[in-house]
Amino acid sequence: MQRMVRAEVIDGAWRRLGPGVESLSTQDGGPLSRTVKLVVVPLVLRPSARRELAAAVIGPAQAALIEQLIGQDRERLIHTAGWLDALLARPESEQVGRDRCYPTAYALATTHGEPRPSTAEPVAQEALMDLLAERGAVSTAAVRAVAADPRQAARLSATLDRRWSDHPTPDPVEESAVQAWASAVLEGWVPGGARPRPEATKRAEQAWSALIDGGVGTHTGAALRADTWPQEAAPVARPRRLGLTEQIRVACPTLDTPERTTAPRPWDRSIVERVLVMLQHTSDRSGLPAAHDLLADEVDRASGAWQLGVEPTRVVMVLGTVLALGLDGAAPADTQAHRIVAGMRRRESWLARAQRQPDTPAGHTVTDDVTDPVAPYLRRLWTRLHGSEHRGTVPADPQEGRTLLIGVARSVLMDGRSRVRAALLRRQEGRG
Incomplete structure (x- = not known):
């Protein structure tokens, strides 16, 4: 047939x-x-x-x-x-x-x-x-009130457990095809003021459509949850290597948790925490649903591939993973986007200073978490995409996706610069 x-x-x-x-x-x-x-x-x-x-x-x-x-x-x-x-x-x-x-x-x-x-x-x-x-303009208090209501919390938790258990078995991921499509999209980047490259742009658009229409974001997300993708990452605890969780295996999130003193990794956050983080970064909340609907939507989102709700954001996570692993030397890195981000990193002298930090707890933290091009980058990318789904600003084409990828890289570098300066100051003061 x-x-x-x-x-x-x-x-x-x-x-x-x-x-x-x-x-x-x-x-x-x-x-x-x-x-x-x-x-x-x-x-x-x-x-x-x-x-x-x-x-x-x-x-x-x-x-x-x-x-x-x-x-x-x-x-x-x-x-x-x-x-x-x-x-x-x-x-x-x-x-x-x-x-x-x-x-x-x-x-x-x-x-x-x-x-x-x-x-x-x-x-x-x-x-x-x-x-x-x-x-209306949903508030954090309204979200907490829904989670604190026993009947509403029980219904949301039951839905979460059911949706998580219904997650499909992943189809095999054709690694070479994913790499080729992702590379075509990343190669099509045209920096501001640069001369357009029509052929590269056309190939990027075709590859973007292939990634979306082929459900590559969904398939890779399911494989990542099963710890079988990407092949370039460590063969054990790939989600942990990508910075999305501290767990060896991806676990179903809880509806709510007691207040924490440190921020958990994206996939370790409860449903309530995810919504509250999004609200903290959303100045105009007039377009958001009521608190219960916001939590119900998040339950559906957390049960999906990459714990995101729509294919374009999942595909951007695939692109971000290929970009980050390439910068880490674990995958091919010969695309325009790789060259741009690698150039940005070379111009940051603090990266070399961070790598010379002594192997103390403070130095170890700075070296691992700031110089690593994978985990901090993908954590922030996931958070940005998660917020874009709530705000209805999901990347709609390859250029929007690449702009977000480069913007997140720049943001992570700026944050790393501040953290290295703070670590060096603590060391000088005898506190590191």
Whole structure:
């Protein structure tokens, strides 16, 4: 029986819709990744109700059904494109987040049909204001109150245990293909002011699509949880080597823990801690859901691959891992992004000073945690991506992903510079 990639079937069916869906499409006529993720899969195909459409690889019967469902929904999808334009034209959409506007546009197309010039603007504004009112400005106190309520905490904990146990067995990861795609994306980086490289940019875009459509973030995340990826990392406790946990094996997080004096690694944080960390770094909380929904969303996220919720952020973690391991000498490192970050590190004279620190507890901590290009980098990258999911600012293309990767590298270097200076000062004062 012939097998087909679901993403390719969706792409072909979308292109046959014809004109009218440009706002939901790429320049060459295919569906945007956000369109697929937020509209086509959850709202048109509805794999939660049609389990046969949930797989990444499908048979002819499922392919025919996908083409039928997308074709039948052509008129509503055209109206969805119109409503998306109306929503994004409103300033309130920036607070709501672009990702929330896509399913809202589909809902407006379902209830109102075609957006009319005389009513589209007030209807769009009302929908956005309703979203803001529903979500409100969630507080840390509200989050703690939900976790402290026995009935709500019991339900959330039961859901967490169930979702964690339902985690699928990982498919084998084709290491060479992952490395090739990741390298193509990392090579496509064009620094500000540099001359564009069209061929490298095109290869990066194709590789990004291959990583997303192939579910590489999901597969590698599942393999990492099973301690079978990446091969370049130590063969035991890979998640620990990547700085994501102190545990030898990835463990199910708890809903809440007593207050701690030191910050745990990202995957060792409880669900409540993850939400509180995100809130501490979010100045505008008007687009966030209520406290219970925020915790419920985090339960779902923590049970997924890389303990993240969507494929683009998982793919950026794969890219970050390839970048970091390359800088550590454990993997190929001949890409533009590797060269840029390696150059940044060479210009930091404090790295050499940190490596000359004596093997005392203080010196050991500085040398291991500051000069290591892997663990501190991937910890911060995960935290940034986790926050981006909550704020609806997930990287949507390879350039956004690379910009985040380089920005995190710069941030880690600046933090390391401060830590080395503090360690040297403590040593001079006889406290290190």
